[in-house]
Amino acid sequence: MHENTEHHEEHRGRPHHMERSERREHRKERRQHHHEESEERGHRHHASWHLTDEDGHQRRGRRERVERGMLRYLLLDALRDGPKHGYETIRWLEEQTYGRYAPSPGTVYPTLQLLEDQGLILAQRADEKNIYQLSEAGQKELEAHADFTQEFWQRNGRPVPPPAMQLETEFVNEDLQDLQRTVEKGVSMLKDQQSLLALRQVLERSKNEIRGLLTGDTVPQQPHPGRSQRPGREIEEAIARLFAPEDDALRQTTERAREQGLPSIQISPLQGKLLQVLAKACQARKILEIGALAGYSGIWLARSLPADGRLITLEIDEKHANVVRESFRQAQVEDRTEVRVGPALETLPQLVEEGPFDLIFIDADKDAYPQYLTWAIRLARPGSIIVADNCVLGGDGLGSVQESTVNQRGTGARAYNQMASSDPALYSIALPISSGMTVAVVGAKTEAASETK
Numbered sequence: 001m002h003e004n005t006e007h008h009e010e011h012r013g014r015p016h017h018m019e020r021s022e023r024r025e026h027r028k029e030r031r032q033h034h035h036e037e038s039e040e041r042g043h044r045h046h047a048s049w050h051l052t053d054e055d056g057h058q059r060r061g062r063r064e065r066v067e068r069g070m071l072r073y074l075l076l077d078a079l080r081d082g083p084k085h086g087y088e089t090i091r092w093l094e095e096q097t098y099g100r101y102a103p104s105p106g107t108v109y110p111t112l113q114l115l116e117d118q119g120l121i122l123a124q125r126a127d128e129k130n131i132y133q134l135s136e137a138g139q140k141e142l143e144a145h146a147d148f149t150q151e152f153w154q155r156n157g158r159p160v161p162p163p164a165m166q167l168e169t170e171f172v173n174e175d176l177q178d179l180q181r182t183v184e185k186g187v188s189m190l191k192d193q194q195s196l197l198a199l200r201q202v203l204e205r206s207k208n209e210i211r212g213l214l215t216g217d218t219v220p221q222q223p224h225p226g227r228s229q230r231p232g233r234e235i236e237e238a239i240a241r242l243f244a245p246e247d248d249a250l251r252q253t254t255e256r257a258r259e260q261g262l263p264s265i266q267i268s269p270l271q272g273k274l275l276q277v278l279a280k281a282c283q284a285r286k287i288l289e290i291g292a293l294a295g296y297s298g299i300w301l302a303r304s305l306p307a308d309g310r311l312i313t314l315e316i317d318e319k320h321a322n323v324v325r326e327s328f329r330q331a332q333v334e335d336r337t338e339v340r341v342g343p344a345l346e347t348l349p350q351l352v353e354e355g356p357f358d359l360i361f362i363d364a365d366k367d368a369y370p371q372y373l374t375w376a377i378r379l380a381r382p383g384s385i386i387v388a389d390n391c392v393l394g395g396d397g398l399g400s401v402q403e404s405t406v407n408q409r410g411t412g413a414r415a416y417n418q419m420a421s422s423d424p425a426l427y428s429i430a431l432p433i434s435s436g437m438t439v440a441v442v443g444a445k446t447e448a449a450s451e452t453k
């Protein structure tokens with residue numbers, strides 16, 4: 001299936017004989033034409049998007065919407081692969097999209113009829129069924145509109161990544177969109193041809209590097225499970241070996257998370273030990289965590305507590321919460337831990353009576369980070385420590401909040417760091433450990449700082 005996909009990518013490519021500007025113009029015209037055409041038909045096709053996981057269970061995903069104007073090209077594509085019955089075109093599309101797209105017969109048969117009426121496909125009756133094949137006109141039509149389907153195949157013509165890679169794959173897609181926004185914005189801001197040339201050179205270098213990585217010519221440097229490049233990873237690992245070795249319970253927690261299909265986004269052992277050191281420094285007896293996942297960081301935190309200490313960890317996902325409880329049980333810290341299920345912003349107000357907390361660890365949805373910080377200050381005492389993970393993000397978490405119009409990645413972290421560095425109630429620093437942790441010590445609270453938005 002891979003070779004097939006590659007073949008299609010090549011075939012679907014832009015007409016090579018054209019100059020770049022001509023190709024762009026050509027593409028623009030085609031899009032316009034395609035748009036008008038699909039509006040004329042006034043149809044949008046909705047197909048359910050379902051995936052079969054490794055255990056053979058069907059999961060529903062987002063719906064793949066395909067305009068009928070587009071379906072005709074996908075059907076022509078199916079027939080380029082060889083003559084087929086109507087039903088076989090459906091199966092072919094389902095197979096080529098790895099189960100993401102299977103149009104209904106009610107949409108496919110009328111479209112095949114239309115294509116036949118237009119002379120783009122030929123029908124032959126055999127065994128009381130029509131076998132369709134691409135006509136010469138159909139072949140030309142398909143080639144002339146190759147770029148219509150290109151985006152569809154880019155999105156759907158690749159295998160669905162295994163659960164452990166889905167998150168990273170999403171990050172890659174986000175990064176691509178970020179890059180596009182940044183370049184588009186940059187192009188409109190650049191004043192001279194020289195700068196544009198420099199920009200193109202950067203893009204060219206990146207493309208070459210990516211190609212090298214994909215073909216295996218370049219060895220990936222310091223790959224890591226987080227979002228941003230992490231220089232000095234070997235050093236981190238060496239420190240972890242010395243200061244923060246994992247035991248069976250911690251290793252099993254990571255394993256359990258993987259088995260249950262949870263994303264691999266827990267903190268590193270080094271971060272776990274840092275949390276423990278900070279908990280010891282403020283003599284923590286009560287710890288609050290926002291974002292539990294499978295309980296990995298929770299175990300590190302719980303182990304820093306005295307026997308009568310308490311860790312409350314907040315988790316939105318019931319399935320994650322069950323894994324966390326199991327992890328805590330296995331690590332024998334269930335006596336001092338509790339998982340509270342629900343959106344953290346709803347649970348936090350219920351904790352006012354149970355505070356103050358000596359250490360608060362924030363590691364959940366990034367957009368809400370500024371609100372979590374406000375709540376953390378409210379639930380803290382002077383001398384409490386507030387730690388937030390994923391705050392540096394290779395630099396994306398630093399800088400001004402306004403940058404978010406260019407680069408949306410790191411928006412929550414940027415706002416968080418701005419608050420943490422300027423709030424008079426806090427004494428803070430961001431550390432470049434893993435994807436960055438911002439550590440703040442709560443000082444004497446001011447009225448303004450303890451108000452909750």
Ligand SMILES: C[S@@+](CC[C@H](N)C(=O)[O-])C[C@H]1O[C@@H](n2cnc3c(N)ncnc32)[C@H](O)[C@@H]1O
Pocket residue numbers: 265266267290291292293294295296297298314315316317320342343344345363364365
């Ligand atoms: C990065 S993971 C936490 C990793 C964990 N601290 C560790 O290092 O082992 C983030 C977790 O926050 C949870 N989460 C996301 N949004 C949330 C919300 N609004 N309230 C509570 N939990 C949330 C997610 O379900 C996920 O399990």
